[in-house]
Amino acid sequence: MIVAERKRIPELVDILQGYKKILVLGCGTCVTVCLAGGEREVSIISSALRISSTVKGLGLEIEELTIERQCDNVFIEAAADAIQRNDAVLSLGCGAGVQAIAERYTEKPVYAGLNTAFLGILEERGIWTEKCAACGDCVLHKFGGICPVTRCAKHMLNGPCGGSREERCEVRPDRPCAWQLIYQRLKSIGQLDRLNAIEPPKNWEPSLSGGCRGIVREDHRI
Amino acid sequence: MRLQYPTNIRIIRTPCTGKLEVEYFMRAFENGADGVLVAGCEEGSCHFIEGNFMAKRRVNYARGILAEAGFEEERLRMINIGAADARRFVEAVTDMIETVRKLGPNPVRTARPNTARKQEIHT
Numbered sequence: 156m157i158v159a160e161r162k163r164i165p166e167l168v169d170i171l172q173g174y175k176k177i178l179v180l181g182c183g184t185c186v187t188v189c190l191a192g193g194e195r196e197v198s199i200i201s202s203a204l205r206i207s208s209t210v211k212g213l214g215l216e217i218e219e220l221t222i223e224r225q226c227d228n229v230f231i232e233a234a235a236d237a238i239q240r241n242d243a244v245l246s247l248g249c250g251a252g253v254q255a256i257a258e259r260y261t262e263k264p265v266y267a268g269l270n271t272a273f274l275g276i277l278e279e280r281g282i283w284t285e286k287c288a289a290c291g292d293c294v295l296h297k298f299g300g301i302c303p304v305t306r307c308a309k310h311m312l313n314g315p316c317g318g319s320r321e322e323r324c325e326v327r328p329d330r331p332c333a334w335q336l337i338y339q340r341l342k343s344i345g346q347l348d349r350l351n352a353i354e355p356p357k358n359w360e361p362s363l364s365g366g367c368r369g370i371v372r373e374d375h376r377i
Numbered sequence: 378m379r380l381q382y383p384t385n386i387r388i389i390r391t392p393c394t395g396k397l398e399v400e401y402f403m404r405a406f407e408n409g410a411d412g413v414l415v416a417g418c419e420e421g422s423c424h425f426i427e428g429n430f431m432a433k434r435r436v437n438y439a440r441g442i443l444a445e446a447g448f449e450e451e452r453l454r455m456i457n458i459g460a461a462d463a464r465r466f467v468e469a470v471t472d473m474i475e476t477v478r479k480l481g482p483n484p485v486r487t488a489r490p491n492t493a494r495k496q497e498i499h500t
Contacts, residue, residue, distance in 0.1 A: 163445050164442065164445035164446045165445060195398070195399075195400060198400040198403070198404075199399050199400050199403055199442065202400065202403030202404060202406075202407045203403060203442050203443070203445065203446040204446070205407055205485075206403070206406060206407055206443070206446045206447075206448050206485055207445075207446035207447050207448070209484065209485045209488045209489065210446065210447045210448055210484050210485070210488075211447060212488070
């Protein structure tokens with residue numbers, strides 16, 4: 156899922172300067188699961204904005220709404236009335252959600268209330284870690300399902316680097332060495348021989364080298 | 378044991394402090410509460426194992442976000458107290474009332490004439 160975290164209240168107040176009626180718009184998908192922009196966070200951030208507004212005399216009027224998915228036109232429709240009756244939208248969706256709303260409502264200022272961080276998973280309660288860099292050319296099958304592009308601090312495809320200490324990364328000692336994990340995983344599935352193969356330089360063309368990416372499925376086009 | 382605690386508090390019962398969510402605290406202050414004292418069971422004696430620890434983390438989070446909003450975080454406090462410890466309860470409530478009295482009324486309430494009027498009618 157897409158993992159994000161909320162911006163701090165003073166930054167949000169600064170972003171919303173000059174507007175009176177604000178719609179705080181949550182998203183019921185990824186950012187709900189990572190506890191950053193769902194219905195509950197919409198409620199908390201809206202309360203904090205109202206309190207801040209009253210304390211500082213800003214006169215903000217905050218409306219709350221959470222829709223199923225901000226990155227999908229079908230669901231955005233549910234927010235149409237609320238968006239129209241407010242001066243600006245503070246989206247608690249990921250970066251894709253914010254832009255989807257802004258593209259749909261060209262006359263309405265739409266601002267991001269979250270910092271979209273990465274594609275990851277819930278490691279344990281309250282801890283999320285990055286697992287995928289969305290590089291566009293997946294190599295997971297070669298490394299036992301552990302991604303060296305994302306999880307090795309040096310992005311090494313022919314690791315390990317030799318700097319790890321007690322199975323921990325030398326760049327981020329709080330993280331396990333990705334190549335140690337790859338070794339253990341390949342060993343447990345009986346594919347250690349994969350480590351004999353030299354991995355050629357990665358093709359970064361499907362990554363962000365040519366600007367934003369897109370996928371066209373002719374079989375689904377109308 | 379007949380102990381008197383300040384009469385200007387309202388007791389809200391919950392099955393466990395672990396039931397409390399951050400938004401409850403936010404809404405309480407938004408609606409004009411001068412202070413919120415969360416009284417959980419003593420650490421290690423939660424019937425639901427970790428309800429009071431969850432409450433502690435949520436109270437701390439709420440205090441942080443209240444401070445970000447420019448609101449006095451001291452208005453929200455959590456204590457851990459045994460159900461039979463009446464004397465400590467009275468002390469904690471009295472101390473909380475004193476803290477709130479020093480801070481003055483909730484600025485959110487005083488800034489909203491309608492809310493302030495409603496409160497006056499109730500008292």
